[in-house]
Amino acid sequence: MDISDNFWNASLEELKRGYIQESDSYICLLCGEKIEKGIIYRHDETFYEAERYMRIHIESAHQSVFDYLIGLDKKLTGLTDHQNHLLRLFYQGKSDKEVQAEMGIGSTSTIRHHRFALKEKERQAKTFLAIMELLKEKDQHAPAFVPPHKTAKMVDDRYAVTGEEQKEITKKFLPEGINGQLRKFPPKEKQRLIILREITGRFEKDRIYPEKEINQILETIYDDYVLIRRYLIEYGFLERKSDGSQYWLKK
Structure with missing residues (x-):
């Protein structure tokens, strides 16, 4: 899995x-x-x-776990940058006065107001989660969406992909299977996302690849390996050193 x-x-x-x-x-x-x-x-x-x-x-x-979760993209956490910063400081055990001084906003009462707003967000999240769990028990027509990868840089409509769509698009662009060659680079964003996700299966997690090896692997998939490499980075599947000398799968 x-x-x-x-x-x-x-x-x-x-x-x-x-x-x-x-x-x-x-x-x-x-x-x-x-x-x-x-x-x-x-x-x-x-x-x-x-x-x-x-x-x-x-x-x-x-x-x-807190540090990992708070570092996820705001589209996945639902937090603004401001809320993210506040939560990090609260988690560090800082008092309202210390948070106010570090952030340079309002007064301690302003920080207490932010705490209250975050608690309200928590209550809303619990209620919404309960609603969705109850809906899951009744909604027999809901499609089975493929979960977005955790390292996605921006989660939007491109990620509204069902399991059936994933199979169809993979078969269309990779007719020889996930280890075969790419027939052509998908023209649509959703299609690209699916194919790029399949391509990541060619790489081992926790392994650092020199640029030459990355290029060689991608070239066996598609002639324009630079294009594939760029999109793998853009979609948050691959990470690289600033000088482009090494690449690895993002976690």
């Missing part, structure tokens, strides 16, 4: 702790790291059982 699928299908409690449990392993919802049960893991001269080691992994690789 795709990392994003695990992420979006997780319960609230699973998202809060940052990992899910399967029969034989724990899987990090933030990067897909799998920790097998029944194995003792070593970290800084200390040995840990699998679940404790998964928590250590999250702390060392992602700092915290």
